[in-house]
Amino acid sequence: MTNTLHRAGSPASLRDDFIVFAMATRANAEGAVPKLQAFLRTAARHAPVNLGNAKVGGFFRPCERLTPLVHWRRQDGGLTPDEVVAGVDAPSVVCAVFDDRARMEAFLADVSRQALGISVNVSALTDEARQAAARAGIVRHSVEFSLGFCLGQTDRLPDRLTLELSTMCGHGMIAAGLAQKMVELVKEGRRAPGEAARCLARFCSCGVFNPARAERLLGEAAQGRAAPCSR
Amino acid sequence: MRIDPSRCVACGNCVAVCPMGAIAVDQALGRAVVNEDECVECYACYRGMSQEHLPPALVRAVRRAARAFRFRFDPEPDVCPTAALTPVELAWPRLVRRAFSDPVVPHESTGVAGRGTEEVKTNDVTGRVGPGEAGFTVEFGRPGIGVRFRDIARVTRALARTGISFETMNPVTSLMSDPARGEIREDILDEKILSAIVELKTDLGRVPDVLRTLRAVAPEVDTVISVGVAARCDERGDTPLEDLLRAEGWEFWRGKTNLGLGRPLFREVA
Numbered sequence: 381m382t383n384t385l386h387r388a389g390s391p392a393s394l395r396d397d398f399i400v401f402a403m404a405t406r407a408n409a410e411g412a413v414p415k416l417q418a419f420l421r422t423a424a425r426h427a428p429v430n431l432g433n434a435k436v437g438g439f440f441r442p443c444e445r446l447t448p449l450v451h452w453r454r455q456d457g458g459l460t461p462d463e464v465v466a467g468v469d470a471p472s473v474v475c476a477v478f479d480d481r482a483r484m485e486a487f488l489a490d491v492s493r494q495a496l497g498i499s500v501n502v503s504a505l506t507d508e509a510r511q512a513a514a515r516a517g518i519v520r521h522s523v524e525f526s527l528g529f530c531l532g533q534t535d536r537l538p539d540r541l542t543l544e545l546s547t548m549c550g551h552g553m554i555a556a557g558l559a560q561k562m563v564e565l566v567k568e569g570r571r572a573p574g575e576a577a578r579c580l581a582r583f584c585s586c587g588v589f590n591p592a593r594a595e596r597l598l599g600e601a602a603q604g605r606a607a608p609c610s611r
Numbered sequence: 612m613r614i615d616p617s618r619c620v621a622c623g624n625c626v627a628v629c630p631m632g633a634i635a636v637d638q639a640l641g642r643a644v645v646n647e648d649e650c651v652e653c654y655a656c657y658r659g660m661s662q663e664h665l666p667p668a669l670v671r672a673v674r675r676a677a678r679a680f681r682f683r684f685d686p687e688p689d690v691c692p693t694a695a696l697t698p699v700e701l702a703w704p705r706l707v708r709r710a711f712s713d714p715v716v717p718h719e720s721t722g723v724a725g726r727g728t729e730e731v732k733t734n735d736v737t738g739r740v741g742p743g744e745a746g747f748t749v750e751f752g753r754p755g756i757g758v759r760f761r762d763i764a765r766v767t768r769a770l771a772r773t774g775i776s777f778e779t780m781n782p783v784t785s786l787m788s789d790p791a792r793g794e795i796r797e798d799i800l801d802e803k804i805l806s807a808i809v810e811l812k813t814d815l816g817r818v819p820d821v822l823r824t825l826r827a828v829a830p831e832v833d834t835v836i837s838v839g840v841a842a843r844c845d846e847r848g849d850t851p852l853e854d855l856l857r858a859e860g861w862e863f864w865r866g867k868t869n870l871g872l873g874r875p876l877f878r879e880v881a
Contacts, residue, residue, distance in 0.1 A: 383714070384867065385748070386837045391864050405733035408874065435715065442661040442689065450663070451687055492872060499733045499873035509868040510848060519848045521871025522734040524746070524841035525856065525863040529754065531829035531836040536756050547754050551714035552805050553655045556755040557627035561688055570685055579689050583628065583659035585714050 383550030384475075384503035384588050385526045388543035391505055397548075397593050398484040398512075399503040400491075401475035408497060412471040415496040420468065422494065423476030424461035426487040430477035432587010436467035438475075440581035440591065454575070464587070479592035481508065489516040544597055549584040558583065566602045573598035612650055612657060616642045618695035620670040624688060625656050625696065630805060631757050643695075651757055651805045652701060653712035661687070662694040704799045707760075711782065712805035718782040728781055728808050731841040734869050738877030739778070740841055745818045745852060746778075748839040749825065751832070752806035760786075760807075761800040762832040767793030767809055769828040773820055778810035815842065818855050839866070843879075 384399045402419045404412035416433075423431060432438030440458040443450075459467065468474060478484040484502075491500060502509040506523060513520050529537055537543060538556040545559040546552075562576035571579075577594035614625070614634070619642040626634050626643065633649035634656065636642070670692050677684055686692070701709055710716055730748055731740050740746035749766065752758030763783065771777075771793030777784045788796045813821055818840065829836050842852035856863060 385839050385865075386750070386753070387865060388754075389865075394865060401732075403729070403732055405729060405736050405873070407736050442659055444662055446661050446663045446690060448663060448665065450661070450690065451685075454687060488870070492870070495874075496872065497874035499735055500870045501732050502868045502870065503866070504868075505864055506866045506868060507864070509866075513868065513870055514848070518870050518872070519846065520844050520868045522731040522740060522841060522843050522869040523850060523852075523866055524731050524748070524839050524869075525852070525866040527838040527840065527856070527861050527863055529835050529837045530861075531825055531838065532751075532832050532834055533756070534835055537835060538755065543754065550753075552630050552712075552753045552755065553653065553659060553714065555628050555630040555632075555655065557629070557632060558688070561627045565688070579687075582661070582689060583655060585658060 383586060385524060386528060386547060386550065388529070388547045393544055394505055396479040396596065397504060397590050398478040398481060399475055399588055400478070400484060400487060400500065401473055401503065402498045402500045403473045404471045404498050409471040412498055413468055415498045416468050416472065416474045417465050418494060418496055419491060419498065420461070420465045420474050420476070422490050423487055426478070426483045426490070428476040429479050429592040430581070430587050430589060431461055431464050432475050433464055433467050434473040434586040435470070436464070437585050438464060438587020440578055440584070440589070442582050473586065475586070475588050477588060477590050479590060481512065485512045485515055488512055488518065492516050492518055541597060541601055545580060545594055548589045548594060550588065551585065553583045553585055554580050562598065563601050566598045573602060612645050612652060612654070613697045613699050614643045614645055615695045615697045616640070618667050618693045619643050620667055620674060620693055622674070622686065622692060624686065624690060625660065628656050628659055628689065630655050630755050649803065651712040651803055652705070652709035653805045654698065654709070657696045657698055660689050660691045660696065663690055663692045664694050665692045667693045704802050707799050707802050708804050711807050728810055730810065730839070731869050732867065733873060734843065735871045736873040736875065736877055738879060740812060740843055741879055742843050743815055744843065745813055745815050746841040747811045747813070747821060749809040749811070750806055750837040750839070752804065752834050753837060756834050757803050757805055758807065758834040759801055759803045760795050762834055763807055763809065764793065764795040764800060765831050766825070766828050766836070767795065769824055770811060770821070773824050775811045775813045775821060778812060781808070781810045783807050783809050815851060815855065818852065819859050822859055
């Protein structure tokens, strides 16, 4: 599940994007549920912008039964931190998304002290992840580098901003068309950047979407500003 | 996926949310329809959109009245007002579309949801990629383009000729009829999926060969390929992979860092 490896954006664009996730494998799946729950509970104390479980989703989810009032007063169907924790009833991938490096580092230090015994990964700028781990007293074990959307018919890819928004769901659940629609709505003043970011977040089924970064990118687009070039 | 014509009010909200662009409003029918050949059964429309369950006849009447006065209604963009999206029961080989496209469906071959791979995310416990080795994740179809297995097979055949070994705990490998030659079973070659990840392992020294092979075969496929390369770090957290990649002209700044907190820790033989 390479759901966070290839997030489009230059280092500057990715400066507020840190995903920490935990998972068990077959060798240590037994007894993993309380450890995964402990990981999420610890993360919740460090004010993540999203918290998720691959099987039940995260803070932002769609509603199965809305009333027409939604067009004037939107209700989110998302989960609270306690609900995300309670939703872990089998070994799964759980994650916490941060828009602030200091909070992410504090969480790493906390989770390292707990010695939960499940694999923990940081998906972010690799140099920042390595430095953050070092400050928490951890030497990285393995690393996987993203070479990006680099080969084949790359002329079929959408524009930079659309890629930056849509690839924050690595499962591909956020359509380029929806990202473009949100950019247009924000630029036309018909939606606030935060509303548009939450709309996109509701399509991410595992909770790795970073609504804070999306809001920033949409806000910059609304002001006609663009981040430095990226792939 | 199907859009129930008795419930659809042609609001068009589902058009933008389809990652494959497979939904359009048929103006003659006055209903949204799904292009079945392009639909990858990812369920993004069905699971991602909120639903209102309004009576279709009422919604159509309101929309007709608004249109007559050229009123611009500004509805929530991720809502299906009449719950018209309807999953259909899938049979083989179409079933494979959902397995590779819907992230909440675990792959039978690995038990992992999403693309069904663990890569180096659990390398501290599995030892999947050891010292001196490189693990590749070659992903097809994302973002928003999709891929047919016929195109994946073009690449896996080329990779197999370089003498690499495909990861056995991987959903694509499980669908290979001949992993040694990179052949994928014939009956699924025309099926379109949202994305798939081919995983392979090689010695670090052969990383340039694999990347050159991918570069050479990539123009032959009608999709985009994303590449990830992983390595085991030494006791200082270093890996020669970074210099190898830079020497080949690759730029990279983002990735996944396994912190080595999993237990029992895999013990490598010196």
